Each structure stands twice: as structure tokens, then as C-alpha cells.
Amino acid sequence: MKISFKKIGVPTDKLIASLNKWENDPKLVPLIHPCRNQDDIESYVLITKEEIKKRLTKYQMYEIYLGDILIGEMNYTVDPMHLYKKERGTAWIAITIGEEIARGRGVGSISLKYLEEEIKKQGLKRIELGVFEFNKNAHKLYQKLGYQEIGKNKQFTFYQDKMWDDIRMEKYT
Template sequence: MNLHIEKLNHPNNDILNALNKWDNHPDLVPFIRPNRNWEELEQCRNMDMDELKDRLESHPMFLIYVENKLVGEMNYMIDPPHLFKKVRGTAWVGITIGDPDARGKGIGYEAIRYLEKEIKEQGLARIELGVFEFNTQAHKLYRQMGYQVIARIPDFTYWNGKMWSDIRMEKVLI
């Protein structure tokens, strides 16, 4: 597998369209954003180019390619307000493997390793993330990579007819 990750510096319409497609795909929405009810799950959210450029000014984004095909996106924010532990110098990470053919192939593992390296190079020593309770595959991966559960926020997101917790995890980079 020829995996390539690059920082997004110059967005274009193809990238914007891929991000919007993933952010609205019914199979992905429950895994990538919290929803309070069925109606929120079905809401379409389309970012325009100005919003994408604003996002890039506030935090770095990286594109994941396999065999030169865009398959995912990842990013990190420094000290966002939604951290569970308010520790200065903490990176909050987000990863989306948008292409269904790319899931379950170790790309998430490589993406996290890449982000950890980038974050460490920025002089940050702590990462925090949230993973929805029903996303057992991601939770297992994070545990295997040394992330520890620090909290469970109950009734955080709606999926499959009920409310689920958000599991907050952290890793201290050495």
C-alpha cells in the first residue's frame, strides 16, 4: 500500500467536495460528529471555501492518500475549549477515513503515528481525543497505541436508536 500524507496548504474544490461528501455521508456522520437526535443525523452540513480557509488558519489539516487517491483527512487543534482536562499545550486530534475501501487497512494507525510525530515536533507533550462508545474499532486502536481513558461523558451522541457516551482518552508523548 502506497500511503502518502501531506499538509493541506492550498485547498481546491476537489478537496472541499471530498470533505463535504465525508462530513455528510450517512455511514460516517454518526462516527465523526455528535448528534442529539435522528434529525441531526440527517442534517446536511456543507462547508464553503472561505470556511475551509478559516479552518486552516486556526489549525493544521492533513490529507491522506493511498495510491494517489484521497481517502481521508486528519487535523489537530491546540488547547480547544472542549478538552476534558484543561492542560495547556494539549493537542486535540481528529481523523476521518472517508473512503470506505480504505477502512480497516491500518491507515488510521499510520495517520495517528504521523499526527503524534507532528504534534511532538510542535513541542506539545499531550494529546486528547474523543471516541464515541459504539466505535469499538477506533477505541481498540487508540488503546493499542497507548491512549488511556480519562473520562466518559454520558448521553453525548445519538446513534442507532439511543444515546451513547463519548470516551475521552489521552496520551502523553515521551
């Protein structure tokens, strides 16, 4: 299993098509975005090249490949407003393994380790993330990689007919 990464400089049509597929997959939407109700899960979003270009002014974004297949995207931004713990020099990370063939194969772990190294190269000392409490697999992965819980945003997102907390976690590099 060959996993590789490519920093996104200019968004390609292939990337935009994949992001639109993942961002509108009803199985993935509740894992990657907070939702207020079932309508949020089922609503369609359109990702454009212009939007990704705008994101690239604030985020470092990377494509994740399994062989030559684009299977996911990960990113980080520094000191965003939504940090739970307002500590300067903090990278907020997000990862999406969009293709089902890549899930449960260690891709998330390898990808996060790569992203942590990229963050470390920038001289950043702290990483923070949020994981919805129903996403047990991701929560377990973050704990395995050394992330510690630092708080919760109560009743943050809707999934399977109820509201769930957003668990905030941190790791020092």
C-alpha cells in the same frame, strides 16, 4: 499499499468535494460528529473553501492518500475549550477515513502515528481525543497506540435509536 500525507495550506476543489461527501455520508456522520437525534444524522451540511480557510487559522490539517486517491483527513488544534483535562500544550486530534476502500487496512494507525510525530515536532507533550463508545474499532486502535481513558461525557451523541457516551482519551508524547 502506499499511504502518504499532505499538509493543507490552501483548500482545493478536490478536498472540498471530498469533505462534503464524507460529512454528509449517513454511515460516517455518527462517527465524526455528535448528533442529538436522527435528524442530525440525516441533515445536510455544506463545507466551503472559506470555512476551511477559517479552520486553517486554528487547525493543522492533513490530507490522507492511498496511492493517488484522497481517502481521508486528519487535524489537530492546540488547547481548545472542549478539552476534558485542561492542560496547557495539549493537541486535540481528529481523523476521518472517508473512503470505504481504506477502512480496516491499517490506514488509521499509520495516519495517527504520522500525526503524533507532527505534534511532537511542535513541542507539544500531550494529545487528547474523543471517541464515541459505540465506535469499538476506533477505541481499540487508540488503546493499541497507547491512549488511556481519562473520562466520559455521558449521553453525548445519538446513534441507532439511543444516546451514547463520548470517551475521552489522552496520550503523552
